[in-house]
Amino acid sequence: MSDLSSRSIPAPVSSLVQRLADKLLSKKLIMATAESCTGGWISQSLTAVPGSSNWFDSGFITYSNDAKQRLLNVPKSIFDVDGPGAVSEEAVLAMSRGALENSRANVAVAVSGVAGPEGGSDEKPVGTVWIAWQWEDKSLARCFHFSGDREAVRLASVIAALEGSLLLID
Numbered sequence: 001m002s003d004l005s006s007r008s009i010p011a012p013v014s015s016l017v018q019r020l021a022d023k024l025l026s027k028k029l030i031m032a033t034a035e036s037c038t039g040g041w042i043s044q045s046l047t048a049v050p051g052s053s054n055w056f057d058s059g060f061i062t063y064s065n066d067a068k069q070r071l072l073n074v075p076k077s078i079f080d081v082d083g084p085g086a087v088s089e090e091a092v093l094a095m096s097r098g099a100l101e102n103s104r105a106n107v108a109v110a111v112s113g114v115a116g117p118e119g120g121s122d123e124k125p126v127g128t129v130w131i132a133w134q135w136e137d138k139s140l141a142r143c144f145h146f147s148g149d150r151e152a153v154r155l156a157s158v159i160a161a162l163e164g165s166l167l168l169i170d
Helices: 011-027 041-047 065-072 089-101 150-169
Strands: 031-035 056-061 107-113 128-135 138-145
Touching: 011 041, 011 150, 031 041, 031 089, 041 056, 041 150, 056 065, 056 089, 065 089, 089 107, 089 128, 089 138, 107 150, 128 150, 138 150
Parallel strands: 031 056, 031 107
Antiparallel strands: 107 128, 128 138
């Protein structure tokens, strides 16, 4: 596998991507992403690897709730006033399922969160990020509370998503 040397990808991300690429290739797995607050950063990091088309299929950037419904089949009820909302376990699990259903992948990661500097609430303050990982019928979701500015929250989300993806397929 070729070494990543893109200046736009931080070193910790490059190292994780390289390990993940090697693992996906060795297990003959195909990956997809469903991203909200990371805005495609995970997909961009994955596709920076030459030959990534051998193990990466699709990246869904579904920033709006409408896009999550249209492109990933996330149930509308999640976004209802009394529903859990876009930043929830239910939302990211539905996003990861939708990424698998709408691609040729068998591994998916989904991210939705409040990167800031605005948009937080008492229940979901800035830095709250939900990430889900799915490998066929095996799924896991976790809530993170990252600190720092918007860039720091987004970078921490990318790193956590990649680390979780590695753990899932190990």
